[in-house]
Amino acid sequence: MPSSVSARAPLPAALRPAARSGLRIRQATFHRQRASCILPPPLVCGTAANDVEAPLSSSSNGAPKLRAQANLATAAVHGGERSGRPNVADSLTTPIVQTSTYHFRNTAELIDYNEGRLESFEYGRYGNPTSKACEAKIKALEGAEDCLVSASGMNAVTSMLLSLVPSGGHIVTTSDCYWRTRQFMLNFLPKMHVGVSVIAPNDLVALQEALDKHSVTLFFSESPTNPYLRCVDIPAIARLCHAKGAHVCIDSTFATPINQQALTLGADLVLHSATKYLAGHNDVLAGALCGKKELVDKVRDFHHIMGGVVDPHAAYLLLRGMKTLQLRVERHNASALDIAHRLEAHPKIDRVWYPGLESHPDHAIAARQMSGFGGVVSFEVRGGLQECISFIDNVKLPYIAPSLGGVESLIEMPAVQSYWAFGPERRAEIGIKENLIRFSIGIEDVEDVWADLVQALEFVP
Numbered sequence: 001m002p003s004s005v006s007a008r009a010p011l012p013a014a015l016r017p018a019a020r021s022g023l024r025i026r027q028a029t030f031h032r033q034r035a036s037c038i039l040p041p042p043l044v045c046g047t048a049a050n051d052v053e054a055p056l057s058s059s060s061n062g063a064p065k066l067r068a069q070a071n072l073a074t075a076a077v078h079g080g081e082r083s084g085r086p087n088v089a090d091s092l093t094t095p096i097v098q099t100s101t102y103h104f105r106n107t108a109e110l111i112d113y114n115e116g117r118l119e120s121f122e123y124g125r126y127g128n129p130t131s132k133a134c135e136a137k138i139k140a141l142e143g144a145e146d147c148l149v150s151a152s153g154m155n156a157v158t159s160m161l162l163s164l165v166p167s168g169g170h171i172v173t174t175s176d177c178y179w180r181t182r183q184f185m186l187n188f189l190p191k192m193h194v195g196v197s198v199i200a201p202n203d204l205v206a207l208q209e210a211l212d213k214h215s216v217t218l219f220f221s222e223s224p225t226n227p228y229l230r231c232v233d234i235p236a237i238a239r240l241c242h243a244k245g246a247h248v249c250i251d252s253t254f255a256t257p258i259n260q261q262a263l264t265l266g267a268d269l270v271l272h273s274a275t276k277y278l279a280g281h282n283d284v285l286a287g288a289l290c291g292k293k294e295l296v297d298k299v300r301d302f303h304h305i306m307g308g309v310v311d312p313h314a315a316y317l318l319l320r321g322m323k324t325l326q327l328r329v330e331r332h333n334a335s336a337l338d339i340a341h342r343l344e345a346h347p348k349i350d351r352v353w354y355p356g357l358e359s360h361p362d363h364a365i366a367a368r369q370m371s372g373f374g375g376v377v378s379f380e381v382r383g384g385l386q387e388c389i390s391f392i393d394n395v396k397l398p399y400i401a402p403s404l405g406g407v408e409s410l411i412e413m414p415a416v417q418s419y420w421a422f423g424p425e426r427r428a429e430i431g432i433k434e435n436l437i438r439f440s441i442g443i444e445d446v447e448d449v450w451a452d453l454v455q456a457l458e459f460v461p
């Protein structure tokens with residue numbers, strides 16, 4: 001049997017590798033008949049980055065056209081894995097290349113590598129074939145020019161900010177936010193003389209004021225945000241920022257590329273805590289940053305110095321998790337919307353925060369720019385901290401745990417889980433309600449999930 005896919009039936013256009021640019025690529029196929037008497041040639045990954053083209057286009061009225069779910073489902077399974085990645089013993093899956101370094105046959109080869117005539121790897125901090133396949137898959141999913149995978153979402157956030165925002169620069173961010181990101185911006189960036197303006201999500205007047213007043217390098221916001229699922233109007237923000245030369249980076253962790261194509265909507269960069277939906281199984285930490293090549297390149301150079309690399313085994317878990325991303329997200333979307341509606345009608349619930357509900361302040365924006373609303377539903381239990389504890393301590397199916405985006409349902413009270421040390425006054429100041437629940441719906445049967453929530457709500461006095 002021929003070992004390369006190209007020897008069989010032609011691949012669909014979306015899967016065909018882009019033409020290689022005359023680069024030599026070390027061939028990786030083992031010579032099986034001679035394997036016992038020769039040293040296997042070095043494992044090599046070629047142009048994995050090119051192997052699923054992003055089928056993006058504009059509709060006739062110039063508005064960005066989101067990609068069909070079918071394209072995304074195919075990209076989730078095959079992106080990064082059909083050409084250019086290591087071929088070890090004709091393994092169907094991408095191997096875990098568990099190495100810290102790579103060798104060269106001779107000095108001439110090393111010089112060829114240095115001068116870009118030979119594509120290979122040099123040292124684990126600068127790249128690995130397994131993590132490169134992850135990057136290629138995420139690129140395909142986001143329709144990005146480039147992608148950098150790293151050790152955690154926070155590593156992606158901090159590396160991005162430190163490498164793209166100069167000393168004396170200024171960033172604009174929104175008020176609802178993953179707490180560690182906010183902490184980095186408020187406590188660490190000022191040490192580098194970086195100014196930070198915090199605006200309410202979608203306060204475009206405040207954004208324009210900040211853009212007029214400061215030399216803004218970057219706008220950075222989650223969309224949807226944590227924990228109130230606020231959605232920022234990405235095309236409108238991109239227009240204002242680009243007019244002033246500022247870049248836009250969207251943390252799309254809660255959305256996933258299945259529900260939101262932030263780059264098509266106008267962002268320059270999109271960031272993920274790949275720990276959440278991308279990996280999807282609550283078993284690994286990773287981060288991803290993708291978008292314009294010139295920007296990702298800058299972050300990659302810095303990343304090579306800082307060294308927050310993803311381990312090859314973690315990269316494999318991420319790669320494997322992403323294959324089912326479209327299926328999982330479809331289920332998360334459907335279950336969350338269903339549960340959000342039912343919670344909204346429940347007498348022991350004061351308020352539900354879910355962008356798929358008409359009652360959510362950003363529903364119209366979400367409906368315009370998202371194709372699904374994700375698997376996180378936040379809600380306020382009638383009463384205060386104690387009443388909320390009575391509820392959460394009686395749920396049986398979801399685990400009480402931080403994090404989100406995995407197959408298991410997870411539930412938490414932000415006031416206790418992430419903001420306990422703040423105390424009640426400071427929590428009130430930053431808008432974290434005592435009776436707030438953040439619920440990350442897994443892929444369990446939705447009726448089982450609902451029955452469990454209902455029985456636990458009976459414990460609320």
Ligand SMILES: *Cc1c(COP(=O)(O)O)cnc(C)c1O
Pocket residue numbers: 152153154155157178181222226251253254273274275276285286287
């Ligand atoms: C979890 C999370 C992060 C941090 O990612 P880690 O992988 O935990 O480092 C950043 N942003 C958002 C929106 C998150 O949910």
